[in-house]
Amino acid sequence: MREEVLMKKRAALLIAAWILLTLLTGCAQQTNSLPAKGEAFTEPVYDWNKSSGDKLIIWGVYPDLERSYIKKALDRYEDLTENDLEVVQIPKEEFEKRMQASVKGEIEKPDILLSYGGTNIETYYPDENFYDFTEEPWVDDLTDTSINQTIYNGKVIGLPHWEASISGTLYNKEIFEKYGLEIPENQEEFMKVCRVLKKKGITPLYLPAKEISMLLYQFPLDSIVMNSETLEKLNEGKIGYADIPEMKKVVKWYKEMAEKGYLGQDYEKNDWDGMNEAMDSGRYAMMLCWDTWLYTDFQGDAAKFGLMPAFVGTPEEGTFEGPNLGLFIVNKNSARLDAALNFITFLADPYNYNAVFENIYTAPVFKNQVASISTPQYLEAEQLIEQKFRDSIAWLRIRGFSQMDASCILEYMKKDSGLSPEDCLKKMDHLRTVRIAGGDETQ
Known part of the structure; x- marks a missing residue:
């Protein structure tokens, strides 16, 4: 009996590994052609639109949206697309209540949420409320560590856009x-x-x-x-x-x-x-x-x-x-869904994320993240x-x-x-x- 149970567990693990491999392989097939790692990104890699006329509402826990590279990314989005963002920063002690109220339909949901993934978003019913990015071309640009942070129920639930610390x-x-x-x-x-x-x-x-x-x-x-x-x-x-x-x-x-x-x-x-x-x-x-x-x-x-x-x-x-990465997550029921997805594509473009992470101390979140720098502490202890x-x-x-x-x-x-x-x-x-x-x- 014990051997049978172990065999079933091994089979389950192999199936899970196959599913993840299939997921990543599928993403790879969808990826746009990217320059070789280390090359400068002097023009956009992905197609993102300008001036849709939609103002997107973004929620996050204060002060997460104050991070320098995020503020720079939001400013860059407004400048290059001529679209507006309404950033709502919610105190940590109030955030869960606000999110629960939005999930229950008591207040309007945001278009975009900045949150950690995994079980941290379980109470928000991700399958019903959050967009599935599994087939997006930028998924293959994520490092293995980043992919681990994004998966929920076998789906890529958000875009990691954060510093990767050790x-x-x-x-x-x-x-x-x-x-x-x-x-x-x-x-x-x-x-x-x-x-x-x-x-x-x-x-x-x-x-x-x-x-x-x-x-x-x-x-x-x-x-x-x-x-x-x-x-x-x-x-x-x-x-x-x-x-x-x-x-x-x-x-x-x-x-x-x-x-x-x-x-x-x-x-x-x-x-x-x-x-x-x-x-x-x-x-x-x-x-x-x-x-x-x-x-x-x-x-x-x-x-x-x-x-x-x-x-x-x-x-x-x-x-x-390893790091805990903040994810930009999209409300798939948003009336401004197309604009929200455009925002994510903008952030996921190496042309943009290399500009905002330039000289930021972090391990790469994206494979083509060439402008950030590793901390001396990481480099010194890399082997350990x-x-x-x-x-x-x-x-x-x-x-x-x-x-x-x-x-x-x-x-x-x-x-x-x-x-x-x-x-x-x-x-x-x-x-x-x-x-x-x-x-x-x-x-």
């Missing part, structure tokens, strides 16, 4: 050199590094715990759900986080870091706004983050920092996480990244996943919380299952 641990190279510290190769060596730093009067890790999403527990979780059987059982409700031994290691890691003083005495007061000063001050040696943060938010000397794996209890050798890289899986593929469920970990980290690791994980499981069921319980 996440791990930013570390102060000057501090490491001063105290003769090497990049750790496993969890035990990481803790030894923390111990040395604390003895030298340096707080090992800045954790902006007040910004709950920055606990970034998805980094180790990616490695856990790479096992397709584990992911499947989580999504089917057959197991929860509390049933996964590696997840106990993860929450124990946070508590150990707090109890040993490796996060500093007032880590619960640390927030996003303090990240810049903390890393520039030299009082902290490391921070869980992504490489492009050094060039989008950090105001100090980015050259002082390197990128090493994230050691968050598991996997043993540490991990780097190749060995320990994992796609962002948890954030995209676990049903009901939320970074905000790290509030349970934060509660567990407190002295005298009275919670066991199992209690912490059961609380996280409860929040996730309520979310899957469509409940409004929040943290």
Whole structure:
């Protein structure tokens, strides 16, 4: 019986792989002829129209639409097509309610939505509401990592137009050199590094715990759900986080870091706004983050920092996480659908995206993205990244996943919380299952 089940699972995986290959091959057959990679794009590659007279409404979470390359892309669209855009930026805490109201028909839907993909859009009923871009010619121009971000129910659900960062641990190279510290190769060596730093009067890790999403527990979780059987059982409700031994290691890691003083005495007061000063001050040696943060938010000397794996209890050798990409998604029921599709074609044109990503620090999202540049941190750690890289899986593929469920970990980290690791994980499981069921319980 067990062999029969395994055979069925292997067959299912082979079928899924064949479907994805067919999808990508079909896209390749539809692709326009593109110049060789590295060549300049001096004229449009795709056909996009000018002056349709339609004003498109775009929704996004504030401040996502403030990113320099997005603002430049929107301005370029208005200039070159003479069409107007109405950009609506919605506070994070209000966005879900606005989207749900639009899905229910209580308010008008936007023409275009800027959102992350995967399970993040599940509650918006993508099959009924979002345009399927599978047959568009630009799909074959997406990198493999980008394709992974766009797929929903076997369809390409949106255009990735974002910086592709690599996440791990930013570390102060000057501090490491001063105290003769090497990049750790496993969890035990990481803790030894923390111990040395604390003895030298340096707080090992800045954790902006007040910004709950920055606990970034998805980094180790990616490695856990790479096992397709584990992911499947989580999504089917057959197991929860509390049933996964590696997840106990993860929450124990946070508590150990707090109890040993490796996060500093007032880590619960640390927030996003303090990240810049903390890393520039030299009082902290490391921070869980992504490489492009050094060039989008950090105001100090980015050259002082390197990128090493994230050691968050598991996997043993540490991990780097691939990017989470914002997607431009089209309301397929829009009265201005043709204009919205024209907008997407415009953004997907190498002639345009190379202009707006010029000199932006990012790994390529498109195969023909030649104007952006990789961060020095990525180039320096490229070989190590190749060995320990994992796609962002948890954030995209676990049903009901939320970074905000790290509030349970934060509660567990407190002295005298009275919670066991199992209690912490059961609380996280409860929040996730309520979310899957469509409940409004929040943290």
